[in-house]
Amino acid sequence: MDHVAYVREAFGWDREVVVSPGPQGAQGRIWRLEVGRARYALKEIYADPPSKASIDAELAFARRATEAGVRLPASHADREGRYLLTTPDGTWLRLYDWADLRPLDPAARTTPGELGKLLARLHRCAPATASEPDGRPPASWYDRVPAAHEWSKVSASDASWAGRLADLPAMLPDLVAAVAPADPAGLIVCHRDLHPDNVLADPDGNLVVVDWGDFGPAAPGRELARALFDWFCDDSVTDLDAMRGMYEAYVRAGGPGRLAEQADFSMLVASRLNFLLLQARIAVDSEAEPRHREWAEREIDEMLRILPTPRQLADVLQMALGTP
Secondary structure, three states, X not given: OOOHHHHHHHHOOOOOEEEEEEEEOOOEEEEEEEXXXXXXXXXXXXXXXXXXXXXXXXXXXXXXXXXXXXXXXXXXOOOOOOOOEEOOOOOEEEEXXXXXXXXXXXXXXXXXXXXXXXXXXXXXXXXXXXXXXXXXXXXXHHOOOOOHHHHXXXXXXXXXXXXXXXXXXXXXXXXXXXXXXXXXXXXXXXXXXXXXXXXXXXXXXXXXXOOOOOOEEXXXXXXXXXXXXXXXXXXXXXXHHHHHHHHHHHHHOOOOOOOOOHHHHHHHHHHHHHHHHHHHHHHOOOOOOHHHHHHHHHHHHHHHHHOOOHHHHHHHHHHHHOOO
């Protein structure tokens, strides 16, 4: 709310701006702005801001996705053509259309099929790429796991979760054995974060994909595998029937990805372990803002709860291999 005057000037708004809080995530939070009859979502970015090349690539892919029938909030430039604003105090902001959205019910009968068709549309329209949007090699976040010594640095904390982190290195070998880099020739532009907070429904029931901050190269089968677990595996319960429904809908809709080997779970396993370690580092960082440490504590509990097991991976792979 401290940045309203700056945003009004940047976008040339000559009327009152009404601000209210929206959802918050690990890398930023959303503020709802009412400007006359118009409504916008102002994103405050916590992590490193996207480069101009990344924003240009995001806008180009958003156009392709929209043409393919995927709904997503439009991004707005200010009067100087800037899609990323930096306030005088160094805060990074982006402006999007606001949409009244609601969470999907994973247990609803139609949800698996709708998600499968949506992901197939995204993958069918995605161009091939062998690099991140800013030209760097594909991020290791999605196919490299933390080394054992990295866990020891955070498990020495007296936090309630520290003991569980200390036990991780002994538990992980079977889980991470198949994690490996993807074939660069098979990479396409992917969202890379299609969990339930980022695929929502509008008042008409249409699916809307939000938060494109992590988009970049990935193998479509690996993004499909991660999405199956993000939506239909909670703690020790794996809903194989729902996963099968999503997988079959994806295949029928022409999605190019397939689950064919254990390595196809690399993106799922690596990203969850890397996210867990990142949140643990934030939680024990005395210089981090209290709101970020509190958020990290909640994320650690969730990540430990939903970390997949080798048995779950094997069951899902068997399901996929048995799908025509």
